[in-house]
Amino acid sequence: MEAPGLLKRCAAECIGTALLVLIGAGTAAFNGIITAGNNESTTLADIGVIGFAFAIVVIAMIYTIGKVSGAHINPAVTVGLASTGNFPWKEVPSYLIAQCIGGVIGAFGIVVVLGMDGVFLGNLGATVLAPTTGYMQGIAIEAIEAFILMFVIMGIAVDSRAPREWGGLVIGLTVGGIIMMTAGSTGSSFNPARTFGPYLADSLLGGKINWAQFPVYVIGPIIGAIAAAFAYKIITSSRQLPLSNEISHKEVVK
Incomplete structure (x- = not known):
């Protein structure tokens, strides 16, 4: 079966990222409202619900569009895969643009569902650093989050020996678990497109966004994803795979 063209794969990435933001960040915005x-503070139970919402949509997108685009729905994942030769660099810009557009569409979708309260009270689920989280600390936390996600992706979705039928469930639950632990410090994005969409939409609609924090949500995730991809490659480099498995391995991420 011929692989879908780049345009179709980018469309899938755009839709997948839009739904990720709509459901995941949208749940965070609703909780903010x-x-x-x-007049209450966010509790760990609230964060658990938000994490579960992200887990659900990630699982759904992997099983829905994974066979079309690979369901990266995250620029850090795309760059991480490309850094180890598991995705062509020439297609990276197209994927990143599609993901960022999807993030913006998803953010405006939150406005459709929640109205302007989603902007002024829920902040469209935009990620922000906690008052006690420093700038460099935020980058480090976002890098750790992306490292965990990318390391799991390499093991369950890229490695040819992995039971791929479990990939969506494992990756989705990993995303949910990461959010439950780290949301209090950085908002737990580890996805530049997930942060970019609400930032841009909120800014255009009169919300208050601190764009000075945006690099935290770009630099950290990309560093973490690249580090994880190389770490996994290094610890498995001594394993010799049959040629047929190597071919299958490459096809999975195209």
Whole structure:
């Protein structure tokens, strides 16, 4: 079966990232509205619900568009795969643009669902550093988050020996778990497109966004994803795979 063309794969990435932001960041925005209305602080239970929402949509997207585009839905994942030769560099810009456009579409979708309260009370689920989280610390945390995600992706979705039928579930639950642990420090993005969409939409609609923090959500995830891809490659480099498996390995990420 012939692989889908680049345009179709980019369309899949755009839709997948849009739904990721709509459901995941949208849940965070809805929680912001509720907590603001009740004059309450976000609890660990709230973060758990947000993490579960992200897990659900990631699982759904992997099983829905994974066979079309690989379901990266995250620029850091795309760059991480390309850094170890598991994705062609010439297609990276197209994927990144599609993902960022999808993030913006998803953010405006939150406005459609939640109205302007989603902007002024929920901040469209935009990620921000906690008052106690320093700039460099934020980059380090985002790098750690992306490292965990990318390391799991390499093991369950890229490695030819992996039971790929479990890939979507494992990756989705990993995303949810990461968010539950780190959301209090950085908002737990580890996805530049997930942060870019709400940042841009919120800014255009009159919300308050600190763009000075945006590099945290780009630099950290990309560093973490690249480090994880190379780390996995290094620890498995002594393993000799049959030629047929090597070919299959390359086809998975195209």
